[in-house]
Amino acid sequence: MSSEQSAHEVASSLLAERGLTLKSLDVLQSLWAGYGQICRITATLNASPNSSGATSRTTSTTTSSVSTPQEVQSYILKLITPPPTKANNEGHTRKILSYQVEQYFYTTLAPQLPPHIPVARHIASIHEPRPDGGVSMAMLISDLKQTYPVAGEKRDVLNDIQVHAALDWLSSFHGFWWPRIPTLDRSQLVRPPLQEVTTDGQDARHKSVWLNGGYTYLATRRTEYANLAADHESEWWSLTDWEKDEFSIAELVASALEPKQEGWSPIEGYTTLIHGDVKSENLFTSKSGEEVVFYDFQYTGLGLGVCDLAKLFTCSVPLEMLVDDRPVPRELAMSEGEKELLERYWVRLEKESGKDYDWGIFVNHWEMALVDWLRFQASWGFWGNTEWLEARVRFILKNETLKDAVAGNAKMAGLWGKTDLP
Incomplete structure (x- = not known):
């Protein structure tokens, strides 16, 4: 499976949990050392949203601001698929931990901020252990460029x-x-x-x-x-x-x-x-x-x-x-x-x-x-x-x-x- 297909799969899965359908995906940049991708995606509200939201993954979600079935919304997907963490590799370990810190910030701390301190809004995220000992992470957040161009x-x-x-x-x-x-x-x-x-x-x-x-x-x-x-x-x-x-x-x-x-x-x-x-x-x-x-x-x-x-x-x-x-x-x-x-x-x-x-x-x-x-x-x-x-x-x-x-x-x-x- 190609990295672009993987991004499509993850984006579709996260959006489906919010009753959204993927319309487009553009890769904006690759992460350091090929650890993943940052993508801009667009989505629309499903006519019949999947109400179950069931998934085998560990997920975190918040309410979407999509208001009508015809409205196209823009989001940012940050997909992290790094190699396994190893001892005594400080640079690699710093990066892995940094992505987990960022996910914690958006899911737990950012919602506490008042409106006059704006940050991107967390929509959904994944933290999934892999069989090789590594971890796959993904985070879907609001697209800041819609308001701050x-x-x-x-x-x-x-x-x-x-x-x-x-x-x-x-x-x-x-x-x-x-x-x-x-x-x-x-x-x-x-x-x-x-x-x-x-x-x-x-x-x-x-x-x-x-x-x-x-x-x-x-x-x-x-x-x-x-x-x-x-x-x-x-x-x-x-x-x-x-x-x-x-x-x-x-x-x-x-x-x-x-x-x-x-x-x-x-x-x-x-x-x-x-x-x-x-x-x-x-x-x-x-x-x-x-x-x-x-x-x-x-x-x-x-x-x-x-x-x-x-x-x-x-x-x-x-x-x-x-x-x-x-x-x-x-x-x-x-x-x-x-x-x-x-x-x-x-x-x-x-x-x-x-x-x-x-x-x-x-x-x-x-x-x-x-x-x-x-x-x-x-x-x-x-x-x-x-x-x-x-x-x-x-x-x-x-x-x-x-x-x-x-x-x-x-x-x-x-x-x-x-x-x-x-």
């Missing part, structure tokens, strides 16, 4: 209006979840990939979102970190050099930003749910650009909202919105443009959450997030507003008071004496 596009910058709309969405999303984080069951959070999957390929579908949101955090990027540490010709080798009591500044910052499954964390009172992969490619906007909606929640998990902003500012915000003068100096303090964007986010975050966030603490968190994001880019490959990011981090690392505070927080969080850093 302008795609952010891959590795492109947004215009001023879109940037402001993205900040408003993120501050609302982060603010909504901030006071609700204590209600999450920490034991059900997804740990780093190699901790999560045993030699038998542990199934994490009954868990929720990542303990540490995003995909760049140091606990899962030790190989890249080691490569950077060995590259003495790189300026940013200094991030891996010993700073305080045999720990590098990169390790200290990573520890300070790391949510904990149990015990005290320096960011505990400010932890929220972050998107985890904020970039222009993962959003749509209205024609005016004044409304935005994000998608691709594979790396949603706990963290500081500023960690989402670090990637957004580097990869999708026009440089002229961040700096006052060109060319960018070698060392750069916070410019007025950067401050204005942060203040817009910060004010709305406090309003949405009903919580106080001292501006000084917020800026310290922001600067740590920039250092951590630079560490990933330096070890993986730079893109985006590289000059701005590097200039900001050079300036930040001159602040010995901040570095001492980071070291002190790491010590209090129990970093000292650990052998599995961070």
Whole structure:
């Protein structure tokens, strides 16, 4: 059976459970390493819907918005058919877990969001174990382009209006979840990939979102970190050099930003749910650009909202919105443009959450997030507003008071004496 036939079969099955008939299917893109497909499908309401909805699969469904038999509706099908999960393959395992996290987000968390924080609506999903030990997953969600027709596009910058709309969405999303984080069951959070999957390929579908949101955090990027540490010709080798009591500044910052499954964390009172992969490619906007909606929640998990902003500012915000003068100096303090964007986010975050966030603490968190994001880019490959990011981090690392505070927080969080850093 071809992959296209498989997508047709799955789409037809999911639609039938909702009393819908498949009309068309177009493959939009293949997933990473051939792990599946994303398709746009259209469907109409059956004249005589199948009321049984019986299936041998594990499914989850919600009410469809289809109103008349003649109305053609558009949906997005995300079909995942990866090879079996294996121990000690971090990249593969991260992807498998990320698809399960995304399915959990859409089925369980997204319905809790108020209308002013729009996301795609979950229609139906499948999570089906395979005889070879792998798993097949599929998710049917509403088509965002019907309401938000302008795609952010891959590795492109947004215009001023879109940037402001993205900040408003993120501050609302982060603010909504901030006071609700204590209600999450920490034991059900997804740990780093190699901790999560045993030699038998542990199934994490009954868990929720990542303990540490995003995909760049140091606990899962030790190989890249080691490569950077060995590259003495790189300026940013200094991030891996010993700073305080045999720990590098990169390790200290990573520890300070790391949510904990149990015990005290320096960011505990400010932890929220972050998107985890904020970039222009993962959003749509209205024609005016004044409304935005994000998608691709594979790396949603706990963290500081500023960690989402670090990637957004580097990869999708026009440089002229961040700096006052060109060319960018070698060392750069916070410019007025950067401050204005942060203040817009910060004010709305406090309003949405009903919580106080001292501006000084917020800026310290922001600067740590920039250092951590630079560490990933330096070890993986730079893109985006590289000059701005590097200039900001050079300036930040001159602040010995901040570095001492980071070291002190790491010590209090129990970093000292650990052998599995961070």
